[in-house]
Amino acid sequence: MIVADGMGGSSGGQLASQTLVDTIARIFNEQPRPINDPEAFLGYAIMQAHEAVIRKGLKHNPPLNPGTTCVVCLLQNGHAWWAHVGDSRLYLFRYGERVFRTKDHSYVEYLLKSGEISKQEAINHPKRNQITRCVGNTIRPLEITYGSEMELLSGDVLLLCTDGLWSGMPDKQIGKMLLADTLDNALSDMASQAEQNSPSSCDNITAVAVRLLSNASPYEEAASAHKKNREDSEAEAVVATPAAQAQELDELGQAINDIQKAFREYEDELLDKPRHDIDTSANHNIPRSAKEKL
Structure with missing residues (x-):
């Protein structure tokens, strides 16, 4: 699950957010599943996306300096791992109650944490859209x-969203709306409600959610919603939904594994080289980036 909210002008924001989603999806596709070290994978994937965004900006004519927020969540065997940069959030709701949310990398979050402003003052703070990381x-x-591994229970809902959604309604209302029979209806209603509650100049509204129906299949119900609220928006949000993306990547990953298996069986005949001279393994070592643990 990936949500990215770009910035740096409409073209720069779209370039950054789409590059991030494409890069992380490609790296995910290259890994055998289940991923043995989810935290290392998340760090490596986001670092590679960071470098790809910078390269794309430099190659653009004229050169751009694009950036994007991101929140990425990996689901495996009824457990979730996540990582984020910026103010796009991950929520965990249980029975309609919020049990966890990420802390924004923003100036207002800093003021709240330091006790300089109240939660009420943060809602309309003039620098509420100023992020400190991207x-x-x-x-x-x-x-x-990075977040610690979270064990999910049946009925749990994971929600990834941009600030266009969470700034438009309180968390209690979000949790209540996620109790709807289907996530598609819930996210559509939430996006519309957030749009109505926000000023005319509000940001894009993008969200993706998954409800765990059983530990065996965390992808049984997934949905996404996206609204672009203004034609001259300076941010372009991109979402990768788990239902479609996971199926597509799993199928492609299996095909790659089949090809590699065949290659290992016949590489001596094909390449006329000793087997130990060739490394065809898909289990690449994934470097760890500098980390902040909660």
């Missing part, structure tokens, strides 16, 4: 926040 668009080292 993917791309920076010469500083990328800083990623």
Whole structure:
């Protein structure tokens, strides 16, 4: 599950967010499943996306300095791992109640944490859209926040969304609306409600959610919603939904594994080289980036 909210002008924002989603999806596709070290995978994938966004910006004519937020969640065997940069959020709701949400990398979140402003003051703070970290668009080292492994229970809902959604309604209302019979209806209603509650200049509204129906299949119900609220938006949000993407990537991954298996069986005849001279393994070592643990 991936949600990215680009910035840096409409073209730069779209370039950054789409590059991030494409890069992480490609890297996910290259890994055998289940992924043995989810946290290392998330860090490596976001770091590679960071570098890809910068390269794309430099190659653009004229050069751009694009950036994007991101929140990425990996689901395996009834457990979830996540990482994020910026103010796109991950929520975990249980029976309609929020049991977890990520902390934004934003100036307002900093003021809240330090006690300089109240939650009520944060809602309409003039710098509420100012983020302190992003993917791309920076010469500083990328800083990623990682979450600890979370065990999911039947009925749990994971929601990934941009600030266009969560700034338009309180968390209690989000949790209540996620109790709807289907996530498709819930997200559609939430996006419409957030749009009505927000000022005319509000940001894009993008969300993706998955409800765990059983530990054996966390992808049994998934949905996404996206609204672009203004024609001259300076951000372009991109979402990768788990239902469609997981199926597509799993099928392609299986095909790649089949090809590699055949190659290992016949490589001596095909390449006329000793078997130990050739490494065809898909289990690449994934470097860890600098991490912030909650």
